[in-house]
Amino acid sequence: MSALRIRSSAVAVVRAGPRRLAGWLLLAASAAAVLLNLNPALDEASRRVFTPDVWGVYGLVLGVACLLNAYFGPDRAPRRSELLAATLEIDADAVTLDRGNQRERVPRHKLEGGYLDVSRDERWAVLRRRGADAVWIRVRDVDEGRALLRAAGLAAEQHVFRTYLVSVAEEILTPGARLAAWLVVTYGAVALCWSGSRGLGSDAHPAVIAAAIGLSCMVVYAVLKLALPRAALVGTDGVALKSFRARRFIPYADIAAVRADGRGVWLEQRGGQPVLLATVPRLSRRLLQSAPPGSRLGAATEVLLARLNEAMAVAERSDASAARFAELDRRGRPIDAWRRALERLAQGAPGAADYRRADVTADDIARMLDDVTALPERRIAAAIALAASDDPALRDRVRIAASACANEALRHALERAAEGELEAADVELAERAHARAAR
Structure with missing residues (x-):
């Protein structure tokens, strides 16, 4: 830097x-x-x-x-x-x-x-x-x-950008409906607390008290799911969406285009329904009709749209070839044997003849690390190889690649690879997350 x-x-x-x-x-x-x-x-x-x-x-x-x-x-x-x-x-x-x-x-x-x-x-x-x-x-x-x-x-190519989105309730409910929902929840919570304080001090049957507590937990869970804000993480590999006890990752390979309107940013998926990253609470029909045509987008919407376009432009520059990097593949080897082979490969030590024959340089491996279209296993392998290098700039590049990764499982695996603490479970978790996103 x-x-x-x-x-x-x-x-x-x-x-x-x-x-x-x-x-x-x-x-x-x-x-x-x-x-x-x-x-x-x-x-x-x-x-x-x-x-x-x-x-x-x-x-x-x-x-x-x-x-x-x-x-x-x-x-x-x-x-x-x-x-x-x-x-x-x-x-x-x-x-x-x-x-x-x-x-x-x-x-x-x-x-x-x-x-x-x-x-x-x-x-x-x-x-x-x-x-x-x-x-x-x-x-x-x-x-x-x-x-x-x-x-x-x-x-964009160095770090994941995090921005908060509006809650589910703000996305689907108009201002009047949100106010009514707030009043119902508020007075419902007060009534629940009052009933609970009376019930715990009475001779109610334990089963009744347990049922009331269970019902209260269900109500609290539903309210939190609807009311808590959500987050979008924009990386060089895709967009991760986080909400209360829910995660979703959308790779750029599945996104045909992005556009924005008064509600937020839309991700047009290939062969799927568009996904709204809502940055503005829903307005009433009267307010929408009174808005002048061609009015400017909200600040949060423009910031998110610009960062998405920049990150997708970085992703499009990836050009690593699949065939040249076969030596990075694990091919069923135990994690320790795979790591040792990759370290020898990066250092050009005896036993790395296949690596030299493949004519793959450290810069090639670094490009594989940055290739967001590559399979997780190969990006992790590139991280292991570069982390074993004697060049501090290459080791730093692994940290930067992990920081720019929106896929949580892959980011964790890259970080573990950089620290020399990668385990087989980390690789499997990253591959499962990639497979779920590819469906």
Whole structure:
């Protein structure tokens, strides 16, 4: 990763901590009020003094909504008052911001993602830090933004891009229906807690209590599945979709085209139904009809669409040949024997005559590692071979390839291969995940 130094006319660090703290304080205060109000030991006078009755319920709902937005909502764009001109330096260890009398150093290992935001009149490179803080850097053009991300190790070919999608409820329900659902769930939860507190303190049969607890768990599971936001991971190999206790991976080989509209980004599958990556909650029919034709897409939609197009362009450049890399195949060998053969192959040690005869160089193996259309076994084999190399740049390339992989099972296998800890189960898991995606 190359060093970079640029001067930006506007840089801001947007903190997520205050929003999260406010949400947690509101949630804690409201939960305490609701629990006190449900306590049968309190008399009516105590309830009037210590609890705000129904306002505690409203506060509880508002606290949950604030926390969901703080943890899973889009990055907040900086206010004009937060912007300062700054010099940005990126080296192998850290990203350093020098804003005159303010100097901030962000270690590279604390960066968890980055992307270009071109949805506004200005172009921004956004670096996400662990803990959801974001560094917004105004760039002159898209090329400078891409160079910045590449220097930070967060470009499309270097790192998986994660973005949160709206929940299932927000995707399928109109605003009025969402409000009604929230009210039903909120007052249902209060009634459930009240009934539970009375039931546990009564002489109810244990089977009745167990059934009530089981029913409550089913309701909570259904609510979480519908209400929690989902995530999309865009890698060089495909798109991974994550929701509550559900995973799906769509390789680029199955995607014919991508397009966007007011709801989000659509993946047009070859021989299948299009998949919506919903970045905007569903609007009512009246709001949709009142929207001017040709109106701009939402910021989250444009960011996701641009990253998908960039990642798919990286995937199209893969050109590794299948026949030339037969020596990488496992062919039923035990995992240790396969690893030793690949290490000899990479180092050109005695016994690697087949490798030399195949005329496959280290650069060829590196291209196989980056070939997102190759079988998982061959990409893992390339990772093992390069990890055993004496060249630090080749070993670093394995780490980058793993970071850019959206398929969780394959990413785990590549990481284990880079550390010399690969097991047969890791390879089998990656192959099963690939087979499921190919169906």
